[in-house]
Amino acid sequence: MAVFTAVSLDDLTLLLKKFPLGNAIAIKGISSGIENSNFFIDTARGEYVLTIFENLSFAQLPFYLQLMRHLAERGVLVPAPVPDESGELVVPLHGKPAAIVSKLEGASQMAPQPVHCAAVGAMLAKMHLAARDFPLQQPNLRGLDWWNETTPLVLPFLDERNAHLLRAEMHFQSAFAACDHYHRLARGPVHADLFRNNVMFVGERLTGFFDFYFAGCDTWLFDVAVTVNDWCIDLDTGVLDSARVRALLDAYHALRPYTADEQAAWQPMLRAAALRFWLSRLYDLYLPREAEILTPHDPTHFERILRERIATPAPELFA
Ligand SMILES: Nc1ncnc2c1ncn2[C@@H]1O[C@H](COP(=O)(O)OP(=O)(O)OP(=O)(O)O)[C@@H](O)[C@H]1O
Numbered sequence: 001m002a003v004f005t006a007v008s009l010d011d012l013t014l015l016l017k018k019f020p021l022g023n024a025i026a027i028k029g030i031s032s033g034i035e036n037s038n039f040f041i042d043t044a045r046g047e048y049v050l051t052i053f054e055n056l057s058f059a060q061l062p063f064y065l066q067l068m069r070h071l072a073e074r075g076v077l078v079p080a081p082v083p084d085e086s087g088e089l090v091v092p093l094h095g096k097p098a099a100i101v102s103k104l105e106g107a108s109q110m111a112p113q114p115v116h117c118a119a120v121g122a123m124l125a126k127m128h129l130a131a132r133d134f135p136l137q138q139p140n141l142r143g144l145d146w147w148n149e150t151t152p153l154v155l156p157f158l159d160e161r162n163a164h165l166l167r168a169e170m171h172f173q174s175a176f177a178a179c180d181h182y183h184r185l186a187r188g189p190v191h192a193d194l195f196r197n198n199v200m201f202v203g204e205r206l207t208g209f210f211d212f213y214f215a216g217c218d219t220w221l222f223d224v225a226v227t228v229n230d231w232c233i234d235l236d237t238g239v240l241d242s243a244r245v246r247a248l249l250d251a252y253h254a255l256r257p258y259t260a261d262e263q264a265a266w267q268p269m270l271r272a273a274a275l276r277f278w279l280s281r282l283y284d285l286y287l288p289r290e291a292e293i294l295t296p297h298d299p300t301h302f303e304r305i306l307r308e309r310i311a312t313p314a315p316e317l318f319a
Pocket residue numbers: 002030032033034035036037038049079101102103104105197198210211213
């Protein structure tokens with residue numbers, strides 16, 4: 001259950017008076033998701049998704065919503081935000097920020113094949129290129145600074161073996177982030193959370209990326225690593241499946257060729273991407289927020305992925 005803030009049909013009727021969507025017909029809470037309250041809404045103009053942001057502030061939201069609008073206008077398949085009558089993409093609802101976006105067709109592909117991974121790789125490259133001229137700046141709020149703040153908060157909950165892994169990896173990542181070729185990596189707005197459950201497919205056709213609420217400016221390679229660490233693994237072991245890795249990486253490379261600096265940074269970046277989600281899952285498990293009423297995601301999944309990336313080199317970015 002992931003509706004933290006309830007919205008009735010009467011609430012929706014009132015809200016839609018300010019939107020060019022006609023009358024409210026129905027509203028239905030969406031039960032997946034752990035960050036926000038999401039609803040499918042039926043209006044006289046069709047179906048949309050209403051999101052109430054439980055943890056993000058009014059000040060943070062223009063970055064995400066305007067990025068989605070920017071991408072949608074450039075042919076990247078993402079939900080298009082619907083502006084209200086005064087052009088606002090973010091409006092108050094029950095005292096919290098809310099937005100209405102277009103509904104993507106299809107469903108998540110939770111058992112992806114190489115053909116799905118290729119579609120994701122190609123759309124990711126298209127997204128990075130399309131966001132190059134996006135004017136707003138916001139750092140990845142789950143980047144190295146957040147890892148540095150969060151590590152001491154979760155360390156007391158870990159056994160010695162995991163505490164050692166976390167300290168050692170933080171040390172390794174701090175050195176990586178300080179090296180010259182890291183600073184030469186291409187950067188821009190990235191999705192930063194492009195897991196299987198944040199992409200829609202109809203059969204083999206990708207219909208959209210969504211859930212941009214961890215997006216921020218970071219290296220493009222970090223985005224590729226986050227995506228590979230979810231789309232191209234055996235979920236039980238975290239081991240990479242080389243056919244899916246090649247399909248995703250090659251499809252991306254065909255649209256936005258990787259650089260030699262990216263090749264050099266690839267193995268540490270896969271570790272960084274695993275560390276980021278191990279840390280956030282530890283944080284959600286041991287230091288849950290008040291609004292959090294769901295079972296948090298299992299941190300051991302990303303601990304396993306991190307150990308595996310340290311132990312076994314991944315396929316190269318390109319030949
Ligand atoms: N634009 C959209 N079109 C179609 N379905 C959507 C859209 N946005 C959200 N959904 C549906 O709502 C569900 C929850 O959305 P979302 O993943 O954004 O929530 P969340 O709370 O931010 O989740 P999490 O952080 O756990 O990924 C999705 O799994 C999807 O089924």
